[in-house]
Amino acid sequence: MGSASEQIIVPLDVPGEGEAIALLDALPQVTFWKVGLELFVSSGPTLLKELKSRNKRIFLDLKFHDIPNTMAGACRAAGRYGVDLLTVHAASGKAALMAAQTAAAEGAQASGCEPPRVIAVTLLTSIDERSLSTDLKIPVALTDYIQQMALLAQESGLRGAVCSPQEASLLRRTCGDDFWLVCPGVRPTWAQKGDQQRAMTPAEAVQAGAHYLVIGRPITQAADPAAAFAQICEEMGG
Structure with missing residues (x-):
């Protein structure tokens, strides 16, 4: 998977292009960026x-969830952008x-x-067991x-999933090493969990089987984003 810095995906969770450019300028060492709904809209x-x-890698995280024809149209359009990762909801069906x-x-x-690697969102990390049931x-x-x-996604031809790091080891055993696991809900020990209910430290997540870690606020909202990014890379061992 490469160095620790290459395993970290930093979200551009900002309202507009100006703020996004400012983050890109502040963190030139980041190679992989996530563009989500707010910024893309x-x-x-x-x-x-x-x-x-x-020359940055792009995780287009729009979490498509619709009928097959609409999903196909949206993903065909997204594929034209040359993005590296693209998310859809596994619950949209085979x-x-x-x-x-x-x-x-x-x-x-x-x-x-x-072609982008299409990966499936298994369950949003803001949902815990009680929310799933109740x-x-x-x-x-x-x-x-x-x-x-995750198995549904793999059987459907998808090559990875988004999951909490707490489920990474299970899915690694279930789906094998070629099935990429992208894990949000990753927080260094010195950062607050925020709205992520199933969080883990970066080193723990990699050890559990995560290929990529999505780490946002501990980096982007730090007083010194570059120093925070470097500290996380060091904690991961490289």
Whole structure:
């Protein structure tokens, strides 16, 4: 997977292009950036082009969840941007997941880009076992549900999943080493958990089997973002 710095994906969780550019300038050592819903809705592909011009890797985290035809159209369009990772919800079902995978590759091919690795969101890390049972009325253990969503994604042709680091070791055993695990909910010991209910330290998450770690506020909201990023890399061992 490369060095510790290459395993960290930093979210551009800011409202607009100006704030995003400021973060890119403040953290030139970051190689992998996440663009989520807020920034993509406000800035669209403009920011993606800026990232590509800086030779950065892109995690387009839009978490598509719709009927197969709509999923295919959205993923085909996303594939044209040359992004590296693209998220869809596993709960959208096998037909939609298969359509998403095929369409993303088609979009990339049409633009002469490498196809993105489409990965499935198993369960949002803000949802704990009580919320799964009480709010969503899903009467299975949280780990069983996450395992089933990952297996569904793999059976549908997807090549990875988003999961809490607490489920990484289970999914690594279940899905194998070639199935990438991207883990939000990662917080160094000196940072607050925020709204992540199933958090783990960066070193613990990698040891559990995570390929990539999504680490946002401990870096982007630090008094010195570059120093915070360097400290996390050091704690991970490189």
